[in-house]
Amino acid sequence: MGRIPYPLLQTWKSIIHSTPSPFLLSLPKLELHVHLEGTLSPTLRFALARRNHIPLTSARLNKTFTSVEELQEAYQLLEPPSVKGPGVSAFFEAYYGGMECLREERDFYELSMEYFTRASSMGVRYCEVMFDPQAHTRRGVSIPVLMSGLRRAQLEAEEKLNVKVQFIMCILRDAPLASALQHYKSTALPYRHMIAGIGLDSNEFQHPPSIFAALFARAKRDGFKTTAHSDVAQPDAHVHLKQILTEPLLLDRVDHGLDAALSRELIALLNGRGEGF
């Protein structure tokens, strides 16, 4: 199975964006896989960095960004295959680097509303939005600051944009289990009225889902839905997928998981469960 060259994918994307179909736009839609922090546009990132007096730099590119255009250009260089393997990839540098400008309640509110407004314009009527609390607490942002910004936007999206929102609290798999359990207690339990499920994301390399068995067992007992990323073409993708699809983890959903197509055993497991991915 050959990989489609990334520049070609980018070309297709820009063709779709420049020639929107009125019919497709008019259809009501569900969005089941979106990372809130990943929706941060270069324009909003630049504005928030200014407001919060945070320099916009890239260690990888050894560069400080002084204009929105420069920042936009850096995003064009991202290639999803760079996610694989150890170390900080271009993708994760942009993802986590973007979060640096998120400090106050209103920053999280504006980030959320920027996405919900865009989603509404695309006909999205219901979305399950992933977010990474650990990526904020480790920068000194408190859970109440984060969650009140998200809550304000969640209520406003439903009331003014006709977009119903539920959140999926994702655990960073490259952080320790103890941190996952701590954030489950500090975020998922007190804010369960906002949170539909518990997910698993970040760098999958050498971080199998089984590390987080205790977390998922607890979440299931408490009535949360569960899901985990299985990123495309990761080493050990089939081992990780089998963990997700069988006891003791047996999660409700797989994010991505496309490598299952190369395994009859995994396809049979997915068929048997009616699993979505």
Ligand SMILES: [Zn+2]
């Ligand atoms: Zn994802």
